[in-house]
Amino acid sequence: MGHDLITIYWLKGLEYVLAVSYLPLFVLFWKFVTPTRLAEAPVTVAAPSWADDLAGYFQLPARLFFHPGHAWARVDGPDMVTVGMNDFAQHLVGRIDRLQLPRVGAEVVQGMPALAVESAHRAVDMLSPVSGTVVDVNTAAVGDPATVKQSPYGEGWLFRVKSPQLAANLKSLMNGVFARRWMDAVTDQLAGEFSREELGHVYADGGTPVDGLARSLAHDEWDAMARRYFLTDGGSNA
Structure with a gap:
């Protein structure tokens, strides 16, 4: 009888030891089979900037x-070029009241004033992109300057130039991805200078940005803007 009790207590003790020994293994097993919920890192979403609203807005064929x-x-032949004002320029100026284009036979020089655009009695010179002799002028655009705004890269072309130095002139101009990067930089600069309201961008009524800024600025402000964006000595009061 005494031996039986000893045997029973010995077996119970062994069961207890085994149970205690397996407990850590069970805990590890449970952690392995149970997916751990990781703490979610806070996500910070940057508010859209004013420059983002304008990104890609201006067309650059x-x-x-x-x-x-x-x-x-636009290169039309080995030494023939059509010239116009880009989408950014026509938006900045807004409604064009008058165009002053070079006469046929006049000589234009790359980077020098070749034409003038007037809006709300504010005129600004624009520089020629190439050098050469003017061989044609868009008289239809002169008679109806709204054509330039409606189709700046099509029917709103301004004049054509015979340019013997065309290959050299093109090296100083931009196209493709380089033109887009340049326009993005110009857009960033403009967005940094003016608010949405100043640029005429009104979300509620579906307004378009940067349309006719010339008409909302004082003469001295427009002159300063002309120097910055059209690279001239400034606008003039017509």
């Missing part, structure tokens, strides 16, 4: 070359 003064050039 890939086939054209662009001068930093916002004139464009």
